[in-house]
Amino acid sequence: MDHLLNIVDVTAGYGSITILRGISLHLDPGECIGLFGPNGHGKSTLLHTISGLIRSTSGTISFDGTDITGAKPPQIVNSGLIQSPQGNTLFGDMQVFETLELAAFSRRARKDRETNIQKVIELFPRLGERNTQKAKTLSGGERQMLSIGCALMCAPRLLMLDEPTLGLSPRLKEELAVAVGKIAESGIPLVIVEQDVEFLMSLADRLYLVEHGEIVREIDRANAPGHDEVMRLYFGEHTH
Amino acid sequence: MSNPILQTIGSCKTFGGLKAVNNVSFSVDQGEIFGIAGPNGSGKSTLFNLMTGIPYGPTSGEVRFQGNRIDKWPAHRIARAGLCRTFQKDAEYPELTADETLQISAVYNGRRGGREAMRQSARVLELVGFAAKRRQMRSHELSVYEKKQLMIASALVSRPAVLMLDEPASGLTKPEIAKLDNLLIDVNKSGVTILLIEHVLSLLLSVSQRLVVLNYGEILAEGEPGDVVKDEAVIEAYLGGRG
Amino acid sequence: MTETLIATLVSGLVLGSLYALMASGLSVVWTTLGVFNFSHGALMMVGAFIAWTVSEAAGLGLLAGITAGTLAAAVIGVIIERLLIRPFYGNRNMLLITVMTTLAAMIILEKGAQIIWGARLKQLPRLIDGEVSVFGTTISAHEAVLAVIAPLVLIAIWRFTVSTSTGRSLRAVGQNQNSATLIGIDVPVAFALAFGLSAALAGLTGALLGSIRFITPVMGADPLVKAMIVVIFGGLGSLGATAGAAYVIGIIEALLILWLGLYWTPFVLFLLMIIVLIFRPNGIFGSAE
Amino acid sequence: ADVIKIGVLAPVTGKAAADGQEMVNGAQLAVDELNAAGGVAGHTFELAVGDVGDASADAVATAAERLLGDRAMGAIMTGYASGSNFEIEMMAEQDMVYMISANSAQTEGIIKPNPDDFGTVWSMTPSYAGYNTEIVPVIEGLGADGKLTLPNKKVAIIASDNPYSKGIADGMVESFKGAGWEVTENDLLPFGEINDWRAFLAKIRQNPPAVLINTDYVSANAATFMTQFMEDPTNSLVFIQYAPSVPEFLELTKEKSSGVVYNLLGGVLNTPTNPRAAEVLGKYKAAFGNEPGTYGPALYEQVLIYADALAKVGDPSKRAAIGAEIGKTSKQTAMGKIQFDPATHLSVQSNDGVPIQFYQIRDGERFLFYPDQYATGEFAQPSWMK
């Protein structure tokens, strides 16, 4: 089975606390999957584990055929597996442009740094306007844009967005949806963690519902239960 | 019949060349839920900052609260006077448990004795639906959502006259937003005026009785939520196609 | 009168250059990693002793000595980082703990040096002997050379940290390790690099000081304090601020010595600093939030 | 035969470690010698070191307590342990034999009020009064003999803010004024590392005095002073207190210090008429491979003086008696003939007791040129003076 990203029975956590209890999921080239589910149930933790920020205690993660379980984060990034983390504060004292330029750090990313910057600016003109402002003084939404911008600067071969619409205005959400759509079309596969299910369903081919560090339900476009179904799933579980 | 509890009069905040908030005037009536919307970077949080003096007051203009000019007051005094805010970035006291977090808020506002403070905390935590079994955990171990709950709780426990919430719903699931919706209504019923910055329209529109929309630091529209969302300029600048 | 004033300004500049050299390395680790390295002075001392051993004891000449001193300090710096700083990344008390571990490093280096080289004073020959006269005031040629080297070194580092990708990565790591990691920066390598660089600067400074001061196991104490003052007083923002502060303090000190004499100068200098910091809580050149 | 411990209270680590280690070496030398000779009154000796580090009160007290607590401790020796000599009290309270070789002003201050309480405490260094007065007649003498041409009757003095330097500087100012000299500069520096004397030297160059005096005894500072003076010397005789007697001073300043004058009280009296000194210095050099300053020989002699007293009393536990015996000492030592003043417990200064010695450094050599009876060379006008 040649999934681009293949996660088999991964468990992980913080110190003595286990958060992920045997998660398995996969993603094929050109695909876009979405993770949703109640807060605090391990979605971000999962992404952290994939990026190597947290070591999995068991299970295997493989990307593009190679096993990256327990690989060092820089390796993982160099291989093009990029994450835009949740509610990111980035580098407080660095200016917007500096940050973007720096983000193209891996050798792969560095060569088409300039063109990527242009892309990002097109996507978020606001960042252009604020180019010399320090990150820590950006507004919540602007920070979110910068964070996603950085991820794009890393020349991703697989992009993981953790709650990308967090704190974005409705209008920007739409624009972001379009943008992400473009990214997907450009052939970059996506893993999106998101609370806004409409947003998610408008983009993802498959959805995973994450609860208590497990995948409790996989929803495929094929056997799509439709929007209301998902909603019910959602409201259904909220009395736990 | 309007008796403004909180007013800004020509408030401005500039950062170098940038006018983050530019001559904004509005007044909030006792007991209402007052919504603030606007594109990213339009100055909403800055508005909160200059009203609460955290971390800075206005560059110019007045802020009046219960009839007093407070724009020169130190932040903690404003807070004690009953103007209580939450932050957009989740803030926490990493080493304190939920109980302790609330306890100090209670003591430093109501100046109530320790035991009374504890009782209050328990009540409020329950009100915001904070899982009882997590109350003894240090804040840095809590999830994003729990941190948000805690921040709101710590505001409530200090008996605010005006509760100022900066994007409380961001990152919440539908069910959680629904709960938040109820919570705000309850709190408001108990006589607390609420200022609400929110991008989650469902919540914003359902709870707020009045709404201003900021754009580039200036008021773009103000009035009944229903009307405001129909405003062309607002749709153009903020809502976008979906409306 | 005027020539005494000029003389004072000149010696102020020389002092400033010295302080700039002492502070630059400290500033590098501080501004990048947010670590306050109390063993910085001790690293200078090591640089000086190694330089002396190579240059005098082994008789390989001063330049060889200085190079050796710089390199040796760099190596030790990297070791310190590996053993005493790295284990504490991300610890909420990191700043405090590293203060302690670097203090420990200072003790180890100082006492170690005393065991190896003994307590007796040593001194290196000067880069250039004799005196030069600047605006009619004689200063030793060696110090004149320092006054030239210092700004060059500073500019070099400054360029490195702001405009090279590697340099920026150092700053990034200091500000947010998670994000840094997620854009592919190898955090441990960055830390080691920053520390090595800083230590190398310390070693160089020490070796140069070794010709105008005396080389003893505790020779680093005074430069450390000076460096600390300069870095903080300048405002922790940037190397530029550090350099600025170094010269400001140097010149003020020289002027105070002229007007008040050596005795009350330190007193007044400290007083001035307290006052300045009260009115500019982020240092003279620190950006006000 | 049982073993008597001899304690050395010294700054073996920290800023003053060079002195401290020399003290230990000196005492060690004596102990080895005594043991080699089969001990004294059937006792052999063993050295115990108490490190006072940076001389903070608790460090000194702790080290002292440790030595005092040792039942086998027979006597404690030091050059100096604290700036204040407060430990003298602790020693006296337990009748511990305690011999010091510096800070005689502080010692006198503590003992003089009631000497009987301090029967076991004795100082090898005489009162520093000599430092204040002797310099004037000596210099004027040189002038009178035409060995030194004094361009004027001006003197400039700079001191460091510690009791030793400050006290001596004040004393000198008195004496010079008394002799009708004009004191053009009388500056005080903070005590500690001084890297830049130029501000002071600048003033000197404005108005060159016939005599330039620096009483900062820290050899590093003095060396810096000398080198920076030589950057642009004035027509003045340079006198530096104590520091030039430290061996390193020569190594550090090399030819730059040729011509400088200093004096010593209770320093090693190394001259043909006192062969003892050469002998001790020789032994020290043989044992430790380097030239000692004052403290090595001083502690060597201290231990031997204690040994003599012990030989008379016999029982090391009779410390009061031993103390009394030490008080009666009259012995030719490396520093000259030691006798103690019962009123202050300091050794007595006099030309045939412990003399004040004036030296001049020329081409890396030390020449003792006063008092004449000990002279090893003539004073010669420094090369930089016209």
Added chain:
Amino acid sequence: MNPALRNIVLPLACLAMLALVPVFAIDGYTRHLFVIAFIYAIIASNWNLSLGHCGVFNFGHLSFFGVGVYTTAIAAKTFDVNPWLAILFAGVTAAIAAFLVAAPVARLKGIYVVLVTFAFSQLAMQLVLSQSYITGGAEGIVRIPYLRLGDYSFLKDYKLGYYYVGLGLLVISTLFLLAVTNSPFGKSLKAVRDAEDYAAARGISVSRQRVLVIVLSAIFTGIAGGFYAIYLRVASPEVFGFGTLSLALSMVLIGGAGTTYGPIVAALALTFATESLAGLRGFEEARFIVVAVAMILVLRLAPGGLLGLLDKLIPEKRQE
């Protein structure tokens, strides 16, 4: 391990043991070491109040100690105030001095505090040195009157009296610290340390808490200084030196910043560790290295400090 055991039983047991020490340690030397350890324990644990709990990098803390030392010395020697009283004075003057430092520091952030407080301690030292007619300058003040109760002189009985006075002071100071840190005020210190804006938004005055904590941390530090002067019967400027500072700092951090007992344990441990090596000939420098290495090891094994180490050995079961 069980909090009750950890916070009540264990300390009391230790206290009981300390109370019995003089029965077994009859020589002046051992008792002296304890007295010194107690004094450092007071300095470190009080420093920890501002440094550990409130994150105020007060590098001038030792100067409060110095102020205490000289207050008592001058009061008892120059104005022959009763030594007991003189010791108490020290607490007052130290608190006043602390207020003077705190005023400017309150507005400063993080590392800037280091500079101002350090500068302050330098000023204090300079003053002491320059005003030699009052302070004795570098020579210091000696022969300070010693403690007496009725006509019992504390110089007798191999320091027995001093031992219990020292222990008593330590106990009182510790009770004081416990009271402070467990109060809402104590909690608010941590809030101010970790999230200024948040704390301010909840009605806590950041600068006020900072000033208060510095002043509070000075009181017993000053008293300890007073006791130090009376006990050693000397006041000399080295108390302002860097050596004492780094020693005390290491006690705070090894003990565990933010814990109350940690620094005390560390003070005792370090004092005896260094001293046990001090006797060895030719080992004088090496002993500092050994201790430094030990410090590093502790910090690496337990970044939370010695007590943290204790918890690691006896892990407390966390409630999920």
